[in-house]
Amino acid sequence: MDGVFIRVDLAETARGDRGLARKLEEACPVDIYAADEGGVRIVDENLDECVLCELCLEAAPSGAVRVVKLYDDGAALERPT
Numbered sequence: 799m800d801g802v803f804i805r806v807d808l809a810e811t812a813r814g815d816r817g818l819a820r821k822l823e824e825a826c827p828v829d830i831y832a833a834d835e836g837g838v839r840i841v842d843e844n845l846d847e848c849v850l851c852e853l854c855l856e857a858a859p860s861g862a863v864r865v866v867k868l869y870d871d872g873a874a875l876e877r878p879t
């Protein structure tokens with residue numbers, strides 16, 4: 799995972815949500831989210847393509863998704879509560 803500069807955290811309640819999985823899959827321009835049988839899957843090999851556009855945050859309810867900037871002391875992008 800060398801060179802990966804972000805991490806995506808999903809709330810426990812969001813992981814198994816197949817409706818949310820489809821929304822995230824559609825929202826992210828670089829395919830970091832995939833909708834599969836179990837709900838939301840993070841596509842690790844695409845993480846370093848993140849453009850910090852926040853579209854995933856807008857597609858998800860507050861608290862469901864955090865994009866953590868590993869290069870910035872773990873500062874996170876998240877939807878305000």
Ligand code: SF4
Binds near residue numbers: 848851855
């Ligand atoms: S911030 Fe944009 S590019 Fe990054 S994971 Fe969210 S939707 Fe994808």
